[in-house]
Amino acid sequence: MLRKLHKYANPNKFSLIIMPIKNVCLYTALPLIAIGLIIGLFFSPPDYQQGETVRIMYIHVSSAWISLFAYVLIFFLSVFYLIWKFPLFVLMAKEIPFVAIIFTLITLITGSLWGKPTWGTYWVWDARLTSFLILLFIYLGLIFIDKAFKYNVNGDLSFSYLSIIGAINIPIIKFSVDWWNTLHQPASVIRASGPSINIEMLIPLMIMSTGVLLLFFYLIFTNIQSAIAEKKILFLSSKD
Amino acid sequence: MSELSLIFEMNGYGFFIWSAYGVWFVLLILLFLKVLLRKKEIKRKLEYLIEKNDGFEE
Amino acid sequence: MNNLFYIILKKDFKDNLLSNKAWFTISFFLLCLIIFPLAFGSSQYLELNVSISAIWISTLFANLIALDHMYKEDYNDGTLLYYIVNKVPLVIVVYAKCLSHWLFSGLPIILIAPLCSYVFSGYSENNLNLFISLILATPIFTLIGSPIAALMLGSSLRGAALTFITLPFYLPIIIFGVMGTNINNSNINAEFYLLLAILSIGMIFFPMITVKILKSIIN
């Protein structure tokens, strides 16, 4: 019996390895998010230009970073899968889009709620916003291709190739504010000459981002464990 | 009391800030629930299957 | 090498004509275009921008519709399998297919679009811009579509999924295309250069990745 499960040995081991990491992620993420929320909502100073609305930044920017980071993660996992043909990579990559799409949605919604008081409109068709919307649709496409190939051998390959083609969008999103003159403000934290943002705002932003990132990892790891278990179920129920 | 209402008003921008945080919170909770429910469901299925073909050990 | 390209192109051209797929794309384009005056109620509202947008939207959908049978028949009847086993260079096959696809879905639209724009809006100043931006954009549509059409080959719900997945990748092109067509845009050459850059990179990149996908997906 054990020998027959040999092919899942590595995923099983992986599942056991991520178990403690996952819990550490969750139990550091929750307090960090709580601290970040309290500082961000009540103790951080209002911006001299944007006033109190700058408080939306702490959730908007952190979610935006995560939605971009998630795609980079998918991209590298897919490339590794295509190089080494190791199914665990694509299994991990396939679990990311669903979680990432929620963060993309959060980014878009909070962004438009931030835009109304500052720009006077919920939505403009400028480069940054449009490319982020396209990211949402690319995530949807990735989920869709996963579903369309549910019991097909080629599903893994199609998924990884599509994610590689879709990666063209990531540099466009990152540099859209620098390349085009748009309404959206340019990057103020991650840039070559160091962050231009006030340190009292940077601290809660960093705390919040770390917290949400750890939460993201917790969710991904839980999903990966579920996916590994799902494969095991498929295997167990396919043999009479 | 007036301090509390001041916090909620946020210089008149209270609606945008609080609804943004609300959306953030609700979506995250829904995502969390979805992930945990999936895990629970699969755990149940796996236990049933392992029980059915007993002798199976990890 | 050259000869093989010509042979496969000729064969593909003939297939398109024989199976009556050739007239489908351009008819769909015209049909799609007719919807706009009908939906706007009366043609007096169809001013400059609407007619240009209508042409771009129709081009987009005609290309999307035509994309589905780019590799489908060769995959289903096994011709691709024979190409691969017999070591016919797939790069040539892919380039020939892209070219023949463009000849039937891009070229007729390019030729007919300025006329359509004139008939719709009675305004011909921006026809040259429309012409140039369509010449630059329709090959990009074909090139972007080719790897995605290839990777959806094994799926059972290919048609619907293909449309859904390809559309986001077409959006930047349509943005630049419409910006390039706008006569009031002072900085118009920037859009053309950008489209040209995408086209020249895409001409190398997308066929290569299509070959990779076809090779790994064929079994």
Add this chain to the structure above:
Amino acid sequence: MKKKLSLTVTKLRCKRNSISVFKPLSFKVSEGQMLIIKGKNGRGKTTLIHCLAGLLSYQGFVRWKGVEGKIGYIGHKFGLKEYETVYDFIKFWKAVYSSKVSIEEVVEFFSLFNVLFSPIAFLSFGQKKKLTFVRLYFFNNNVWLLDEPFSGMDDNNRELIVNMIESHILNKGMVVLSTHEKGRILNIKNTKELVIE
């Protein structure tokens, strides 16, 4: 000095849907020899042939020596377009392989006079299957991989194909052939059998 043609397979395993299709296989075929792969449906005959053709990824070793040109292959899919005529089909593949064999010779060999200008959609299954062998006739490769070449063919056509295979083997070629038929199907010397469990 040409290398002698040979195929050596050691410990070949292949996975579909992360399940191994057959137990590790090892065999050797050399010049002028025919390998018949036998086995019931679903035992991996087609998979084995695809592994040999290089269409699937596998574990183990498949070593070809002395292969000239391209590998000839006949599969379940015919690679025929319904609306094409037989003549166009022959002409196209002659051009693709840049073969020196004339079209008349092919038409005579396969006796295609009656159907030469009819669309392929009008042909019967056996006739379509026969047409796929035209590809083998065109190029002078020395390895043929035939996946169930006799299914759906009548006696005449079968004899034609058997003759083709026979003369190919006499010309120091190699044939790997899969079939689900039991018993001896061909009276050709130098035949090896491989039964997949």
